Amino acid sequence: MIKQAVPFFFTILIALLIAGCSGNTGPAGPSLSGSMTGFVTLFQSDGSRAPDQSGVTVSIQGTSLSTTTDSTGRWTIGGISTGTYTVTETKQGYGMSEQQGLQFVGGDIAYYVGKFIMAQPPNFFVALDPVKTIADSNALYVSFTTSGVMKGIEIGVLVAVGADSDVTASDPTKYLFSTTDVIVNPSGASNILATALQSAGFTSGMPAYVVAYPLYYYVSGIGSLYSNYLDHATGRTAYTSLGAPSSVIRLIVP
DSSP states (O other), rough: OOOHHHHHHHHHHHHHHHHHHOOOOOOOOOEEEEEEEEEEEEHHHHEEBOOOOOEEEEEEETHHHHHHOOOTEEEEEEEEEEEEEEEEETTTTTTOOOEEEEEEESSSSEEEEEEEEEEEOHHHHHHHHETTOOOSSSEEEEEEEEEOOOOOOOEEEEEEESSSSTSSSSTSSSSSSEEEEETTTEEEEEEEEEHHHHHTTTTTOEEEEEEEEEEEEEEEETTTOOEEEEETTTTTTEEOOOOOOOOOEEEEEE
């Protein structure tokens, strides 16, 4: 009888444990409605602040809700239900801005999304130096020159490195590594360590395709003035107000 009772006891114990683990998770929270608000600041191709901040279309993806900014760049959208949203800001001639994965609860107080920059592509040019853009045992040395801007002006240049010749920084799936440099016109360089490339997904001996872009004018006291957003699918930045790209140079990762 004892040999038969022991298995029966453990069967009952396991059943009780399973029942305890699969208990109720509690009721879902209430679904509320409310509003989002924020600001957009517009910058022109020469780095100056646009005199009129109106006319930016702000949309909430997955809904029919949208609005436009007023002359100060402020916007507000009401009637939003509890949920997770992506907010997109667009205006003709300016790089778009986007905020993904916003957790919106709702309620009486407007949810402040923040202040975001939208810029026109800068009106200068960047060219890679094919002689000085090289790879050695430790790094990629990327040398570039700029044109179309007054000498002595501080500007921002973006260098992107991808695994294919169609590398572009406007699409975060088309590059693996990027870096920005503030230089004093007309020339500059980026030294990209092999360890940084390897952390981005490159391996030694792998082809690396390098491209450079005009990114922004540097304004003292304000800083970087370009449009971008973080792409949650890749964890990389999508740069949306780039100037014309340079030619692409192929190197080999050290």
